[in-house]
Amino acid sequence: MDSATMRAVVAHGAGDLRLEERPVPVPGPGEVAVDVQYGGICGSDLHYWRHGAVGEFRLREPLVLGHEIVGRVREAGPGVQAPPPGTPVAVHPLDSCGRCRQCHAGRRNTCLDTGYLGSAARNPHVQGGFADVLVVPAERVLTLPEGLDLRLAAVAEPAAVAWHAVRQAGDVRGKRVLVTGAGPIGCLVVASLRAAGATDITVTDMHEAPLAVAKQVGATSAVRVGVGADHLEELAADIAIESSGSPAGLRTCVYGVDRGGLVVGLGLLPPGDTPVAANALITRELRLVGSFRFDTELTEVLHALSDGRLAVEPVVTSVVPVTDTQKAFELAADPARSCKVLLDFGEPTSL
Structure with a gap:
């Protein structure tokens, strides 16, 4: 892998999970690039891997999985006000339309035209965050409270x-x-x-x-x-x-x-x-x-994790290098051996 490419965990169909090389994305206006450190494997990721679908949402193209993402700011797009490079952050996975009656009522989690990282609900699919670098709108990048460990913050989305x-x-x-x-x-x-x-x-x-x-x-x-x-x-x-x-x-x-x-x-x-x-x-x-997903609760949870009100350390039972993706998914699929399994993406990809 050279400096112009990165690793990504991609589901191609039922039972077909690959660790691929892809071009490193560059943030445009209004966007921020994040060097991903940890990605939590969710039940929906397991369903895409095992069945090629989550409920009614079937894979119609290769999908980068992952929506439980934390890392560090890599760079901001042109004219974007963002935390400086290296700042630890979480990523809000929800993309709401901002126009429908649900959004206007303050219920973005039930938006009529929502997108979610690593989801096949839309076509084209919304590519996820199991990659060395993830580019998202700047408003979805949340600076971690001071002192909050990235590994613990990886549990914030679920x-x-x-x-x-x-x-x-x-x-x-x-x-x-x-x-x-x-x-x-x-x-x-x-x-x-x-x-x-x-x-x-x-x-x-x-x-x-x-x-x-x-x-x-x-x-x-x-x-x-x-x-x-x-x-x-x-x-x-x-x-x-x-x-x-x-x-x-x-x-x-x-x-x-x-x-x-x-x-x-x-x-x-x-x-x-x-x-x-x-x-x-x-x-x-x-x-x-x-109860479906969440909205502003992600910010509240980050602070609850930071001040100790939300004690969840035992939930993370394994941290597996992304190079062992297949092993990580097999472990996450076995409730007798694991609770929450994190993928570790290691050192940031070079700029």
Whole structure:
């Protein structure tokens, strides 16, 4: 690899993941180039690798994966006011249109024409950030609070997803909360609940390893599905947050909350219509709300990570060099061996 090229992690189809050389991008007006240091592997990245699709969004061209990105400012485009080169930053992955009724209502995360790093929802696709250098609009580059380690900051994007879900739940102080699914997002939901003042947090999962991480970040009770989980319908939680993305997890939430309780749907369910215990929703007078991505929460989370309110260090279980991308993805796909796996891009590409 010479100074004019960089490495990029590219999905070409189901099971076809490649580490390629690509030209180093140069920022134009209104843009900033970032030397990527860490990229967190998300469930959506795993779906593009394994299935060539995330829900209804299918690969129609090669896609650079990755949207959980932190690094350092490389250079700014012409006339751009940006932090000086070398400044540690996080990258907001959302590109909203700014014109639709959702954007005008302050709900950019539900924009009618949104783009997201590393997503096949649009055609052409929105190329992602698993590359040595990423160019984005300057307003999406967020300077890290002083002293915040880049490795810890790499968890900020998925933590903002969890933070938004907890916000959708309202005031959780002193509440009993059930969380279904102890993957990276579920564990970050637990940490966010703890930061927001929830006192009794029960989390469920199919594997012991993620449950152990959930307890490290604040769960007061961990239940392995199928082993002592029968009592969950008697839990009578005030709030349930579904983060497993499974119909079974949603059913557990519906029956695990008390009558008049609140269920927050966070994990994306399989495409198509999903059977729901609608009669239970009605007769138990439950409220069901959705939670999708995030907006301004990324800035809040960066400060919460910096001041220690959001304790998530145990969530990062592995950091793998980008040269071992295949190994990293295989590890991230195995919940018995990992929680959050980071790709390490190492030293910046030369200018």
